[in-house]
Amino acid sequence: MAILNFLIPMKVALYGKSLSKDSLPLITSLLHALNDYSASLFASPSLHTLLQDHPTRLSPIQPLERMEEATPLDLMISLGGDGTLLEAVNYVGASETPVLGINVGRMGFLATVAKDNALAALAIFCQNKHSIDRRTLLQVKVLGMSTTTIDFALNEVAFLKQNSSAMIAVHASINGELSTTYWADGLIVATPTGSTGYSLSCGGPIVLPSAHNLVVTPVSPHNLSVRPLVVPDSAVLSFKIESRNKKFLATLDGRSRTTPTDVELVIRKASFKAHLVSVGQRNIFDVLRQKLHWGLDVRN
Numbered sequence: 001m002a003i004l005n006f007l008i009p010m011k012v013a014l015y016g017k018s019l020s021k022d023s024l025p026l027i028t029s030l031l032h033a034l035n036d037y038s039a040s041l042f043a044s045p046s047l048h049t050l051l052q053d054h055p056t057r058l059s060p061i062q063p064l065e066r067m068e069e070a071t072p073l074d075l076m077i078s079l080g081g082d083g084t085l086l087e088a089v090n091y092v093g094a095s096e097t098p099v100l101g102i103n104v105g106r107m108g109f110l111a112t113v114a115k116d117n118a119l120a121a122l123a124i125f126c127q128n129k130h131s132i133d134r135r136t137l138l139q140v141k142v143l144g145m146s147t148t149t150i151d152f153a154l155n156e157v158a159f160l161k162q163n164s165s166a167m168i169a170v171h172a173s174i175n176g177e178l179s180t181t182y183w184a185d186g187l188i189v190a191t192p193t194g195s196t197g198y199s200l201s202c203g204g205p206i207v208l209p210s211a212h213n214l215v216v217t218p219v220s221p222h223n224l225s226v227r228p229l230v231v232p233d234s235a236v237l238s239f240k241i242e243s244r245n246k247k248f249l250a251t252l253d254g255r256s257r258t259t260p261t262d263v264e265l266v267i268r269k270a271s272f273k274a275h276l277v278s279v280g281q282r283n284i285f286d287v288l289r290q291k292l293h294w295g296l297d298v299r300n
Contacts, residue, residue, distance in 0.1 A: 010034075010126075011072070013042035013064050015088040016079035016104070023079065023104060024054055026115055030077065031061070033119055037126055039074075044091075047079070064091070073097045075125060075277075081105020086253040089137075089154050089274045098132060100125060100277040109196060109291050113279065124279040131278045135209060136191045136233055137270035140252060144263035152270050153252040155194030159241055159265070160186035160219065160249040162258060167222055169242040174235050179216075182226060186219035186249075189237060189267050193274075194253075196292065204228040208284055214269075237267045 012034055014027065027047070034041060041061045043051060048063045078088040078101045085101040092099065101111030102118045113121045124130050138153045161168045170182040190199035195207040195215050204217035205228060214235065217228040231237070241248050241261050250259045288294035 010037060010039040010074040011042070012039045012075045012077065013044070013073050014047055014077045014079060015044045015064070015084065015091065016047040017044065017084055017087070019047060019050055019079060019104070021050070021054060024050070026102075026104070026118060027051070027079065029119060030122065033122055042073070075100060077102060077122075078111055079104050080111065081108060082110045083254060085111045086154055090152075090253065090255070093152070094270075094272045096272055096275050098125070098275045098277045100279075109287065110193070110276065112282065112287065121277075121279040125277055129279075133209070133276040133278045135193045135274040135276060136212075137272065137274055138189065138191055138214075138252075139268055139270040140250075141266045142250075142259070142263050143266060145260075151252055153194075154191065154274050155197050155253045156188050156190040156199060156251075157265075157267055158186055158188045158198060158219070158249075158251040159239060160251060161243065162245060162247050162249050166244050167220075168248055171240045171242070172216065173238045174231060176236075176238075179229070180226060182218045182221055183223055184218040184221040184226075187239070188215075188217040188219060190215045190217065191233075196288070199228070202228075205230065206288070233269045235268075239265045239267070241265075 042064045043061050044064045051061055072095050076088050076092050076097050076099045078085040078099055085099060088099050100121060102113045103111040104115060135154060138157055140151050140157050159170055167183055167185055170187045172179040172182060188199045188202060190204060191214060192207040192209045192211050195204060199215050199217040200206060202217050202219050204215050207213050207215055212233045213230050214233050215228055215230055218226055243261050246261050247258050248261060249256050
């Protein structure tokens with residue numbers, strides 16, 4: 001593998017969770033390659049613990065949670081499935097640090113690099129032969145609490161009933177104008193990236209990543225005349241929720257929190273994007289055919 005001389009050593013973090021010692025050969029090979037590139041290395045807490053229990057005899061690897069904001073990363077390597085990559089994107093936040101997803105999980109819709117191709121993908125990045133796939137993020141602002149909270153999501157934001165009791169009512173407005181009230185188990189606002197996830201399973205359309213749209217999809221709606229709605233990503237969406245127990249679940253890329261109904265939630269496109277490293281020639285249609293068996297003839 002060709003070694004490049006960097007004027008400034010890279011700062012690279014490996015992000016993984018619940019990794020077993022079976023993943024050590026892959027992790028070790030990545031660490032050795034990064035060591036050849038004179039990279040400063042960081043690791044997420046669970047991965048750092050694994051490496052402490054199984055030393056690699058390389059230069060010290062710092063735990064990720066202690067990294068100062070003054071030293072931003074040059075690359076985040078996600079080791080896992082799509083859920084791990086979503087967490088990695090959440091960690092890098094507005095820094096727009098490139099995220100390379102290596103699939104050690106199952107679906108691998110976002111984490112598209114196979115384990116066997118991990119070193120080759122790293123080399124492509126280090127030789128600056130990669131491209132960056134810029135994906136829209138959702139910014140979520142919660143109004144009405146003692147402090148205004150702001151968070152973001154790459155796939156979707158969902159409002160769901162908290163338990164198996166009665167459905168919730170979601171009053172939705174677009175750009176300040178009432179759209180409709182959804183009587184349902186919940187409601188999903190998805191980005192083009194997230195259109196192939198939870199939204200798709202609830203009957204939402206597939207939206208190409210390059211499209212400037214968001215998808216609003218009800219979850220098991222009571223009023224069956226309501227259908228998924230595609231809106232421009234310049235729109236500002238606001239929601240108020242009614243529930244018998246005065247609470248509901250607000251879920252951002254699988255991160256759930258119980259939320260009181262006396263708040264208003266405002267969703268808009270974030271001012272920054274997720275930067276996903278692309279090292280191959282596969283397009284979205286290749287991924288749809290491979291991962292979702294899109295257009296597969298099942299008659300045989």
